[in-house]
Amino acid sequence: MKEDLVLPATRETRADTAPEPLLEVSGLVKHFPVKGGFPIRRTVGAVQAVDGLDLTVHAGESFGLVGESGCGKSTTGRLITRLLEPTSGTITYRGQDISHAGRRQLAPIRSEIQMIFQDPYSSLNPRQTVGKIISGPMEINGISPEGGREKRVRELLETVGLNPEHYNRFPHEFSGGQRQRIGVARALALEPKLIVADEPVSALDVSIQAQVVNLLQQVQKDLGIAFVFIAHDLAIVRHFSQRVAVMYLGKIIEVGDRDSIYARPRHPYTHALLSAVPEVTLTEEDSPQRERIRLAGDVPSPISPPSGCRFRTRCWKAQDKCAAEEPPLIQLSGNRNGHLTACHFPEDPTTEAREEDIVLDPALAALEEDRN
Numbered sequence: 246m247k248e249d250l251v252l253p254a255t256r257e258t259r260a261d262t263a264p265e266p267l268l269e270v271s272g273l274v275k276h277f278p279v280k281g282g283f284p285i286r287r288t289v290g291a292v293q294a295v296d297g298l299d300l301t302v303h304a305g306e307s308f309g310l311v312g313e314s315g316c317g318k319s320t321t322g323r324l325i326t327r328l329l330e331p332t333s334g335t336i337t338y339r340g341q342d343i344s345h346a347g348r349r350q351l352a353p354i355r356s357e358i359q360m361i362f363q364d365p366y367s368s369l370n371p372r373q374t375v376g377k378i379i380s381g382p383m384e385i386n387g388i389s390p391e392g393g394r395e396k397r398v399r400e401l402l403e404t405v406g407l408n409p410e411h412y413n414r415f416p417h418e419f420s421g422g423q424r425q426r427i428g429v430a431r432a433l434a435l436e437p438k439l440i441v442a443d444e445p446v447s448a449l450d451v452s453i454q455a456q457v458v459n460l461l462q463q464v465q466k467d468l469g470i471a472f473v474f475i476a477h478d479l480a481i482v483r484h485f486s487q488r489v490a491v492m493y494l495g496k497i498i499e500v501g502d503r504d505s506i507y508a509r510p511r512h513p514y515t516h517a518l519l520s521a522v523p524e525v526t527l528t529e530e531d532s533p534q535r536e537r538i539r540l541a542g543d544v545p546s547p548i549s550p551p552s553g554c555r556f557r558t559r560c561w562k563a564q565d566k567c568a569a570e571e572p573p574l575i576q577l578s579g580n581r582n583g584h585l586t587a588c589h590f591p592e593d594p595t596t597e598a599r600e601e602d603i604v605l606d607p608a609l610a611a612l613e614e615d616r617n
């Protein structure tokens with residue numbers, strides 16, 4: 246039997262000299278001005294789309310960012326890729342502060358950070374061939390790979406599971422899943438170090454979603470590319486991301502290693518999101534009864550978010566303190582490995598069924614009673 250190789254501790258493997266993160270975001274804020282007034286339009290408020298976000302992504306890591314519609318996920322993605330200018334806070338990429346970097350400073354980094362968009366229909370130019378679409382980033386950046394761009398595009402088509410012979414076809418000749426593969430090939434063209442994938446499968450048929458997620462996972466592992474994977478629910482990032490952050494109204498309310506987040510969630514909102522995730526890994530017999538929380542009602546407006554804890558208007562545990570003081574994002578006792586939670590009255594670290602289901606909307610509860 247082969248013995249495990251034991252390597253001496255090198256500089257890279259020692260925790261105290263851990264390599265610097267690929268991406269570090271600190272206190273990131275993006276407020277969009279709201280205009281109003283007549284006859285002179287002026288700024289009357291701000292959409293607090295992202296409001297003080299800290300996160301770290303290491304080389305080759307997959308980081309999941311999850312939350313309901315409007316909580317600021319896409320804005321975060323666009324800030325990281327610097328398609329948007331932050332209102333304040335810092336974005337550091339490979340040790341370089343790029344928060345307000347201009348076009349010239351960003352040029353060498355542009356190729357290293359790529360984005361995959363949600364909608365494979367609108368993100369591909371319908372008048373360009375697949376070859377032109379995928380080679381576009383190489384042209385813009387003046388990159389001529391060995392053997393020529395066409396050879397490279399054919400290789401990329403093969404990497405993403407498409408027929409290289411389809412080089413001259415147009416996007417409308419492909420299905421939704423295939424189009425998203427084209428989007429992946431385009432993102433890979435410049436050999437990026439970081440890909441921000443903004444809900445890359447939510448516009449696809451459920452039957453196709455797993456195939457595209459598998460492709461992304463393969464790309465992440467084989468090419469060592471770091472991912473920020475944005476999703477609506479926790480089910481999709483579960484098999485993809487080693488670390489997961491949950492966002493609510495412009496803030497991260499819980500973040501940690503995947504296992505810790507899924508097995509020992511502490512924030513009530515994470516509990517609610519998780520109770521909507523079907524348990525797929527356990528068989529019927531050994532599956533414990535899971536809790537059931539129905540999160541109803543809309544996320545409050547990011548123009549005037551609730552004081553204190555932003556989740557308090559939907560939280561079943563809210564008390565006076567929650568309105569008065571914003572809970573800091575901290576490591577609670579009993580949690581390890583950088584599992585951080587922002588809650589004054591955290592939940593028990595379990596997802597097992599409670600004595601009673603929590604149904605947050607009385608109208609929904611009445612409907613359920615009628616059905617039973």
Ligand SMILES: Nc1ncnc2c1ncn2[C@@H]1O[C@H](COP(=O)(O)OP(=O)(O)OP(=O)(O)O)[C@@H](O)[C@H]1O
Binds near residue numbers: 319547
């Ligand atoms: N360019 C903009 N101008 C004004 N408000 C904006 C702009 N972009 C986003 N917003 C607002 O910022 C908030 C966050 O939007 P964002 O698109 O980041 O959310 P999201 O989490 O990606 O939502 P979804 O899941 O629906 O994609 C929303 O209230 C949105 O209306």
Ligand code: SF4
Binds near residue numbers: 554560563587591
């Ligand atoms: S701080 Fe209060 S309102 Fe916010 S999640 Fe915790 S218990 Fe609920």
Ligand SMILES: [Mg+2]
Binds near residue numbers: 319
């Ligand atoms: Mg979005």
